[in-house]
Amino acid sequence: xxxxxxxxxxxxxxxxxxxxxxxxxxxxxxxxxxxxxxxxxxxxxxxxxxxxxxxxxxxxxxxxxxxxxxxxxxxxxxxxxxxxxxxxxxxxxxxxxxxxxxxxxxxxxxxxxxxxxxxxxxxxxxxxxxxxxxxxxxxxxxxxxxxxxxxxxxxxxxxxxxxxxxxxxxxxxxxxxxxxxxxxxxxxxxxxxxxxxxxxxxxxxxxxxxxxxxxxxxxxxxxxxxxxxxxxxxxxxxxxxxxxxxxxxxxxxxxxxxxxxxxxxxxxxxxxxxxxxxxxxxx
Numbered sequence: 530x531x532x533x534x535x536x537x538x539x540x541x542x543x544x545x546x547x548x549x550x551x552x553x554x555x556x557x558x559x560x561x562x563x564x565x566x567x568x569x570x571x572x573x574x575x576x577x578x579x580x581x582x583x584x585x586x587x588x589x590x591x592x593x594x595x596x597x598x599x600x601x602x603x604x605x606x607x608x609x610x611x612x613x614x615x616x617x618x619x620x621x622x623x624x625x626x627x628x629x630x631x632x633x634x635x636x637x638x639x640x641x642x643x644x645x646x647x648x649x650x651x652x653x654x655x656x657x658x659x660x661x662x663x664x665x666x667x668x669x670x671x672x673x674x675x676x677x678x679x680x681x682x683x684x685x686x687x688x689x690x691x692x693x694x695x696x697x698x699x700x701x702x703x704x705x706x707x708x709x710x711x712x713x714x715x716x717x718x719x720x721x722x723x724x725x726x727x728x729x730x731x732x733x734x735x736x737x738x739x740x741x742x743x744x745x746x747x748x749x750x751x752x753x754x755x756x757x758x759x760x761x762x763x764x765x766x767x768x769x770x771x772x773x774x775x776x777x778x779x780x781x782x783x784x785x786x787x788x789x790x791x792x793x794x795x796x797x798x799x800x801x802x803x804x805x806x807x808x809x810x811x812x
């Protein structure tokens with residue numbers, strides 16, 4: 530009887546162990562399946578969003594004014610592969626160039642975006658000091674190597690042009706919150722001291738001291754009368770494009786690129802990507 534009882538306990542133990550092993554395997558398989566689906570959906574969503582960017586470049590050079598898209602920041606809708614896309618195009622010449630803009634324009638943009646005048650002026654001067662070659666601060670303030678050392682930072686002013694927009698986060702006085710507000714309106718690709726007001730978004734127009742309503746009226750007029758598009762312009766060929774694709778399952782993939790239209794490094798490519806970021810958007 531004792532041997533039978535021991536055998537029963539052993540069988541029950543083996544059954545429990547096998548149940549646990551099978552349960553663990555099933556859970557692992559389920560997790561891997563979900564990971565695979567997430568990866569597949571992510572790749573599919575990004576490719577759909579990328580199609581939106583490429584379609585936008587086609588519409589930008591449409592020979593028909595009535596169907597041509599304009600790079601002034603308005604949202605365009607497009608349906609592709611069971612996804613609904615909203616695409617915005619902003620010409621880079623409508624933004625503030627970090628390597629060209631003066632203290633006054635940079636300060637004005639920050640104030641439009643909610644900064645106090647004193648903070649805006651100080652950070653704007655520090656931005657110019659970061660990129661200029663000398664070690665002298667701006668007449669209105671600024672920041673050179675001793676100021677960075679006094680702030681406990683292990684680096685000083687670069688004294689060379691910005692290489693990325695994100696580099697401005699290293700400038701003395703810049704905060705993550707201020708950078709987040711400014712980033713959509715900054716560029717390195719305009720090559721202009723002053724943005725093109727015909728293609729500038731509202732905050733940039735206000736920083737320029739212009740009436741956004743006047744320029745919005747021009748853009749609306751261009752929708753009604755395509756002949757008015759000549760007053761907006763066809764664009765410089767370098768654009769920020771946001772492609773927001775809402776997938777069939779309700780999730781949204783967002784792809785943002787700064788691109789230069791024209792032949793790229795890959796044969797038959799229609800553009801060169803200058804900057805990119807992407808991901809799922811919970812909204």
